Amino acid sequence: MQIYTVQPGDSLYSISAAYQLSADTIAYVNQLIPPYELAVGQSLLLTEESPAAAQYFLRTAGYAYPFISPWVLEQSLPYLQELPVFSYGFTGNGELLPPALDDSWMITVAVSAGVTPILTLTPFGPDGNFNNALIHSMVQSETAKNNLISQLLQIVPEKGFGGVNVDFEYILKEDRDAFTAFVSELTAAMNRQGGQVSVALAPKVSATQTGVLFDGKDFQALGAAANHALLMTYEWGYRYGPPMAVAPLDQVRRVVTYATGVIPPGKLSLGLANYGYDWPLPYQKGITSAVTIGNVEAVQIAVQNGVPIEYDPVARSPYFYYTKDGTEHVVWFEDVRSWSEKLALTRDSGMEGVGIWQIMRLFRAGLILINSSYGETDTGTAG
Template identity: 50%
Template sequence: MKIYVVKQGDDVDSIARSQGIPVGTLVFDNQIAPPYRLAVGQALYIDDGTFAEDRTPLYVFGYAYPFITSENLNNTLPFLTGLYVFSYGFTQEGELVPPESPPEWMIQRTLEFGVRPILTLTPLGPDGHFNNNLVTTAVHNMEVQQRLIWNLGLEMAEKGYGGLDIDFEYIMAEDRLAYVEFVRRTTEVMNQFGYQVSVALAPKTSATQTGLLYEGVDYGLLGAAANRVLLMTYEWGYTYGPPMAVAPINMVRRVVEYALTEIPREKISLGIPNYGYDWPLPYERGTTVAQTVSNLEAVRLAIDHGAEIQFDEVAMSPYFHYWQYGVEHEVWFEDVRSYKAKFDLIKEYGLTGAGYWQLMQFFRSNWLLLDDMFEIERI
């Protein structure tokens, strides 16, 4: 496995010759579409036919909505241990609210590939935003909680799910311990029927970190209550924030180092983004809104506008600027270099899982690199 960074004057033929691989392999692995244009600074995955010597087992999963395309799902499933179906909600009475698009087809396809489908539970309200009042009801009202757990068990058995993921965000500080008990109780029940339970954790760097996203999340207690945890190590750069890397490795490292003081490493999965953002400049807090872009779309933007892709060695993330209609833009995204930095971090700290938000766009070079460096666990 190698990574090649495009230089001025390169084309797919010259790169393939210099790396000793067929041009068709280079084009396929990196999803380079006709007429095979490249951006200066673009990072390419080069398959040299070798695997890492320390290719350790890894539990690999990602979140996907049921409206994912069949082609994308088929391309992604060979690289997964679990597919997390996003998402089920619930009412104040503890009744399940299924995804807007029926998930049965993707559950069946997932099972056909020997991958475990996982039901993801979120407290999303009718407006599509996380509703902490739903959380409060679910964790404090025992009648609602019992009904919710019962309904989860029925749905999982009926649809063929193989586990449960609890993704509650913006938990109020006063609900912290009750939320832990909800996770512990749910895990205890699910484990009796052979289901594993994971819980998604906001990216904390200390026990005393303030803010609505963090104060209701107790790493130590939730790590003990669930079978696995996902560190949501992304969204430093986000829709309404200033331009920056989505998952800067220096910040990701801080979250991992704190998590390891509270949770056994064998329970921890590292969260990995599968997207980037495009910000119009100048950034104005409360006004500027970034647009989500796929990693491939980001490269196409650089090509279309003649921008040279840069690489931030601190964040270990690619970025570039371009102008359109008199407006300057700043784009941060992921490439094989930024993914390798995250995979190296997983190896360095002995973590056992990687979880992607989200799988709606297929980025082949990521999966090929992952497969080079790890032995993907299968059910």
């Protein structure tokens, strides 16, 4: 397996000949579309086969909403061990709320493919955003907390889930210990009936780090309370923020260094971003809004506009500029190069796996990369 960076003058067929690989296979793995134009700087995964079973990762999870395309889900499941369904909510009284759309079909398809579906629990308010007042009402009330845990214990086996992923954000500082207690009690109860509990953690880099994402989460205590933990190592570059890499490797490494120092690495998974952002320029704080795009879509935009893809040496992430209708844009996204760097970090840190946010858009080369020798690849150029 090799990651190849497209050079000036390359074509699908010249690369195919240089590496003695079928052009059809290269196009399939990398989701190239006729007439198979390439962008200079584009990363291609060159492999003869499409492995469909993880050889080294114990856990590879891919989050999905119930409105995922059945075809995309079918294409993704062979490379996953877990399918966290996003998401279930709850009221301040601890009444469990199912997704707006039926998720039964996803559970059925996942189980048929040998993949464990996971119930993702989120505290979304009526506006669809994370609501810390809702969290406060539940974790500070024994009645509400016990009610929610009781319902989770019932619905998990009833619907065929393998456990619960607790994804709470913007937890108030005053609810920090109560939130940890909720995770601990849920984990103990779920384990007694054979289920597992994981908790999503914001990208914290020290125990003293403050802010709305960090004040309510005690990494060390949550690592002890839950069976597993996912590091949400993405969203440095975000929709309303200034243009930058979504998951810069230098920042991801800082999070991993801290997390593995307070949580056993064998409990940790690294979050992988399966998306990028397209910002119009110039960026104006409070005004500019980026468009979310898929990693494959990003490359297609570069090809359509005839611009080269660059690779930031610090962030270890691809980006490019293009102009459309008189407006300059900058795109930051992820590709097999950037994922390979993060997989190497995961492996070298002794972490147990990865969690992909999210699999709504198919990134076949990335999925194959994860499932092939723990993401180990060579790099090269064909000329």
